[in-house]
Amino acid sequence: MRVAFERPAGLTDCPTHYCPGCTHGIAHRLIAEVITELGVADRTIGVAPVGCSVLAYDYFDYDMIQASHGRAPAVATGVKRALPDRTVFAYQGDGDLASIGMAEIIHAAARGENITVIFINNAIYGMTGGQMAPTTLLGQLTTTSPAGREAPREGYPLRVAELLEQVRGVAYLARYPLTKPPEIGRARNAIRKAFQTQLAGKGFSLVELLSTCPTGWGMTPREALRWVEEVMVPYYPPGEFRDGPEDPGGGPSRKRVG
Amino acid sequence: MEELVLMKGNEAVGEAAIRAGCRFFFGYPITPQNEIPEYMSHRLPQVSGVFVQAESEVAAINMVYGAAAAGVRVMTSSSSPGISLKQEGISYLAGSELPALIVNIMRGGPGLGTIQPAQSDYFQAVKGGGHGDYRLLVYAPSTVQEMVDLTGLALDRADHYRNPALILGDGLLGQMMEPVNLPPLSHPEDLPVKPWATDGRRGGPKRVINSLYLQAEACEEHNRRLQAKYREMEAGEQRWEAAWADDAEVLVVAYGTVARICRTALEGLRDRRLAVGLFRPIALWPFPGPALAGLLQRGRIRAVLVAEMSAGQMVEDVRSVVCGRVPVAFYGRTGGVVPSPEEIGQHVTAVYEGGAINAGCL
Ligand SMILES: Cc1ncc(C[n+]2csc(CCOP(=O)(O)OP(=O)(O)O)c2C)c(N)n1
Numbered sequence: 089m090r091v092a093f094e095r096p097a098g099l100t101d102c103p104t105h106y107c108p109g110c111t112h113g114i115a116h117r118l119i120a121e122v123i124t125e126l127g128v129a130d131r132t133i134g135v136a137p138v139g140c141s142v143l144a145y146d147y148f149d150y151d152m153i154q155a156s157h158g159r160a161p162a163v164a165t166g167v168k169r170a171l172p173d174r175t176v177f178a179y180q181g182d183g184d185l186a187s188i189g190m191a192e193i194i195h196a197a198a199r200g201e202n203i204t205v206i207f208i209n210n211a212i213y214g215m216t217g218g219q220m221a222p223t224t225l226l227g228q229l230t231t232t233s234p235a236g237r238e239a240p241r242e243g244y245p246l247r248v249a250e251l252l253e254q255v256r257g258v259a260y261l262a263r264y265p266l267t268k269p270p271e272i273g274r275a276r277n278a279i280r281k282a283f284q285t286q287l288a289g290k291g292f293s294l295v296e297l298l299s300t301c302p303t304g305w306g307m308t309p310r311e312a313l314r315w316v317e318e319v320m321v322p323y324y325p326p327g328e329f330r331d332g333p334e335d336p337g338g339g340p341s342r343k344r345v346g
Numbered sequence: 347m348e349e350l351v352l353m354k355g356n357e358a359v360g361e362a363a364i365r366a367g368c369r370f371f372f373g374y375p376i377t378p379q380n381e382i383p384e385y386m387s388h389r390l391p392q393v394s395g396v397f398v399q400a401e402s403e404v405a406a407i408n409m410v411y412g413a414a415a416a417g418v419r420v421m422t423s424s425s426s427p428g429i430s431l432k433q434e435g436i437s438y439l440a441g442s443e444l445p446a447l448i449v450n451i452m453r454g455g456p457g458l459g460t461i462q463p464a465q466s467d468y469f470q471a472v473k474g475g476g477h478g479d480y481r482l483l484v485y486a487p488s489t490v491q492e493m494v495d496l497t498g499l500a501l502d503r504a505d506h507y508r509n510p511a512l513i514l515g516d517g518l519l520g521q522m523m524e525p526v527n528l529p530p531l532s533h534p535e536d537l538p539v540k541p542w543a544t545d546g547r548r549g550g551p552k553r554v555i556n557s558l559y560l561q562a563e564a565c566e567e568h569n570r571r572l573q574a575k576y577r578e579m580e581a582g583e584q585r586w587e588a589a590w591a592d593d594a595e596v597l598v599v600a601y602g603t604v605a606r607i608c609r610t611a612l613e614g615l616r617d618r619r620l621a622v623g624l625f626r627p628i629a630l631w632p633f634p635g636p637a638l639a640g641l642l643q644r645g646r647i648r649a650v651l652v653a654e655m656s657a658g659q660m661v662e663d664v665r666s667v668v669c670g671r672v673p674v675a676f677y678g679r680t681g682g683v684v685p686s687p688e689e690i691g692q693h694v695t696a697v698y699e700g701g702a703i704n705a706g707c708l
Pocket residue numbers: 138139140141157180181182183184185208210212213214215216221
């Protein structure tokens with residue numbers, strides 16, 4: 089019998105708790121495939137956030153560290169500074185990264201920390217039951233914006249990739265939706281480039297993945313994918329924002345542990 | 347080789363940490379501890395170490411968490427408001443059983459308070475501070491030499507127990523200069539290896555640093571393990587110093603800067619033939635209660651006076667040890683005011699003469 093599809097090395101043989109139609113699983117898979125491809129599994133350390141992906145430490149077959157809400161970039165900074173020759177990635181949701189952890193992500197980027205951040209933008213707080221996120225779109229219903237997000241009341245959704253584009257120290261920056269196979273292929277490519285940026289010691293890399301939360305959005309998996317395409321993509325345009333450091337040599341000095 | 351040098355308390359902490367093999371410092375400026383990050387920013391690169399000025403105390407403690415998870419000796423320092431911000435991270439360090447050194451050079455509070463020295467973070471240091479049932483090893487130096495000695499000890503004990511340790515100093519100790527004996531420089535590669543560290547699985551099974559236990563029973567089991575560790579610390583890590591305790595009728599209990607002032611005051615009173623003694627906890631947690639109880643059991647002590655630069659925090663632990671056997675008086679100054687030996691002496695005398703047992707807090 090021919091094996092047509094299997095779990096990539098780098099993911100454990102463990103059922104995930106993700107809801108049907110949730111694209112967290114696809115993001116995990118892409119990361120694992122890229123790390124296998126780059127041959128760095130044995131020296132990778134992942135930082136799992138607080139959020140739906142809090143159990144990522146069970147799913148990835150790497151050394152893993154669970155971080156407090158929003159602080160994954162600071163934790164990853166500590167790891168990378170201690171072990172500059174390891175591959176370090178942080179995995180963060182939009183509440184984690186763009187709300188409570190905004191300071192940590194901006195400053196890790198500004199320091200040009202040589203880490204990779206995978207940013208799951210699903211426009212909602214999944215884990216806590218569907219509350220408004222900083223990325224929740226105008227008009228979107230959540231359990232804490234029950235009348236739909238309105239700018240005068242709840243402000244505007246934050247565009248993280250555009251924000252980080254302003255930050256010197258960012259060496260690779262891209263955003264892609266996890267919808268159809270071609271988009272997923274582009275996301276995978278971006279994740280590979282992000283890790284390659286780190287391996288080349290070029291500085292901070294981040295890939296924003298437009299992701300579904302059918303449970304939080306109150307949609308079927310199919311409707312959720314369509315909503316990403318029709319509502320999220322126009323506000324969060326996909327593409328590569330930065331490929332290569334703006335200021336080569338401007339990153340932090342990386343010293344061997346002595 | 348040991349060397350004798352004249353150093354400020356804050357700088358001595360930094361140098362002592364480096365000498366003890368710590369090569370990583372993450373911090374954020376706040377008075378009166380700025381000399382620690384400033385010292386580390388120039389000294390660490392000389393020994394191939396890493397200094398990062400974080401964007402906040404919250405980020406700093408999480409960088410400490412990451413570096414500790416990676417298996418290196420690591421520290422941060424701050425002063426009261428900044429230590430408040432670090433509390434969630436400290437709870438995570440304790441919950442994930444990560445060793446790290448945190449230095450609190452206390453200033454007066456609450457709120458923005460003052461930049462003058464205080465001891466009003468005792469509760470925060472020894473009773474938790476952050477969320478959950480956890481304990482820190484808490485050390486209270488009272489000289490610059492002790493800043494050095496206890497920094498080395500704290501890093502060592504933190505590694506031994508896989509638990510965060512805290513040095514509880516104050517602005518006076520941080521700023522004062524004294525001659526100190528520095529221990530020889532030790533090298534990180536000579537420290538015991540940490541097989542649990544998440545430094546890349548390198549062919550072996552993966553490791554996880556985590557404090558999440560979704561099942562209540564599993565979380566309770568984790569708590570049981572932590573509590574067993576804390577009992578072990580209570581059995582092995584109590585530290586104190588007693589002076590003139592053998593014939594003391596009034597025992598003064600104080601730590602850190604105030605213990606020093608009390609010692610000066612008591613020297614004067616002993617010259618006047620008052621039978622007064624001093625008990626100085628060096629470890630604030632685990633609190634040296636059994637040693638204090640042992641002194642009381644001898645039966646000579648007829649009153650205890652606790653002096654603090656707070657409105658009365660450690661006095662609660664002293665009262666629970668004394669347990670009503672003799673009266674416990676309290677004298678405290680707050681808001682950054684440092685008591686003089688004379689005023690301490692007056693209060694000790696008043697207690698000695700049988701009055702002012704309820705000397706309150708000024
Ligand atoms: C300090 C702190 N505040 C709040 C929480 C509760 N909390 C857990 S997950 C979460 C939001 C997660 O949303 P997001 O980052 O968007 O990830 P998702 O669950 O959508 O993947 C919040 C607020 C927490 N654990 N810690």
